Amino acid sequence: MHGLGNDFVFLDLISQSVSLTEETIAKLGDRHTGIGFDQLLTVSPPRSPEMDFRYRIFNADGTEAEQCGNGARCFLRFVRDRGLTTKNSIKVETNKGSIECKLHKDGNISVDMGSPVLQPDKIPFITDTCAVTYTLELASCLSTHSETISVAAVNMGNPHAVTIVDNIDRAPVNQVGALVESHPQFPEKVNVGFMQIVSRDRINLRVYERVVGETNACGSGACAAVVAGRMQGLLDEKVEVFLPGGSLTIEWQGDQSPVIMTGPANRVYEGRLQI
Numbered sequence: 001m002h003g004l005g006n007d008f009v010f011l012d013l014i015s016q017s018v019s020l021t022e023e024t025i026a027k028l029g030d031r032h033t034g035i036g037f038d039q040l041l042t043v044s045p046p047r048s049p050e051m052d053f054r055y056r057i058f059n060a061d062g063t064e065a066e067q068c069g070n071g072a073r074c075f076l077r078f079v080r081d082r083g084l085t086t087k088n089s090i091k092v093e094t095n096k097g098s099i100e101c102k103l104h105k106d107g108n109i110s111v112d113m114g115s116p117v118l119q120p121d122k123i124p125f126i127t128d129t130c131a132v133t134y135t136l137e138l139a140s141c142l143s144t145h146s147e148t149i150s151v152a153a154v155n156m157g158n159p160h161a162v163t164i165v166d167n168i169d170r171a172p173v174n175q176v177g178a179l180v181e182s183h184p185q186f187p188e189k190v191n192v193g194f195m196q197i198v199s200r201d202r203i204n205l206r207v208y209e210r211v212v213g214e215t216n217a218c219g220s221g222a223c224a225a226v227v228a229g230r231m232q233g234l235l236d237e238k239v240e241v242f243l244p245g246g247s248l249t250i251e252w253q254g255d256q257s258p259v260i261m262t263g264p265a266n267r268v269y270e271g272r273l274q275i
Helices: 022-029 069-081 173-181 219-231
Strands: 006-012 039-044 053-059 089-094 097-103 109-112 134-137 148-155 159-164 191-199 202-209 213-215 238-243 246-251 260-263
Touching: 006 069, 022 039, 039 069, 053 069, 069 089, 069 097, 069 109, 069 219, 069 260, 148 173, 148 219, 159 173, 159 219, 173 191, 173 202, 173 213, 191 219, 202 219, 219 238, 219 246, 219 260
Parallel strands: 006 039, 053 089, 159 191, 202 238
Antiparallel strands: 039 053, 089 097, 097 109, 109 260, 134 148, 148 159, 191 202, 202 213, 238 246, 246 260
16 A cells, blocks of 8 residues: 555454564565565554554564554555445554544545654653754765754654755755764654745655655655644645655644644555465
8 A cells, every 4th residue: 555655565463363573574575575665554453442443563674663644544544445444534543642544535534643742852852952943963974065954853653853945856855864864862763854835835845764765755744844834933724745755735723733634545456475
């Protein structure tokens, strides 16, 4: 399945039992010798009676991730296509809490991503003060770029650093993204968003994701970018986010209000494999 080109493999662990190791997931994630995916998501019974399902997210190297906005939309599409539910709205348990997904009549899916976390120690981000933006010192080997970068730090179930650029096409996503991703002030590493503000209700965005590198789309990254822009007084409550793989609509009223993400989710194929 994919959401705007961000591709996933789903495993149904409700109707079957599968033992997964980090090594096994990494082998499946290899695009040359395995299936290949940005992330692998598992569907399991919930631990809480208030939830409909539980899901876990694994990166292509086998490590576990906390959140994935595009994956959440695809999750609802998968459980409906698989016949695991007939509901148009479900509550899903994650390692970081819960999310709600809703299918609309036009086929798009909205996800309540919860309230953004801006407190540095909960992102986590190492700093002495809490601010709207922070200045990071980068390695001096970047002779063609500034040795410092201004970022907003946001946790949307996973950590994000968002920087504003003048031109998204010329942004040094891979070079600077790799440096910020592993910056020592982000002890759990970080997803890095490069945002070009077109107007108060439209942005262009590219995201360098932890472990994976740049992807066609990042749902939680789109949410983090809109939060960052809103915190700086640059964006309205409802913003269209254009990514290389397509567009998402992000809504955030501010403060402790939840961030609502709306966009497509598509099934590509289904198969069977022996693990």
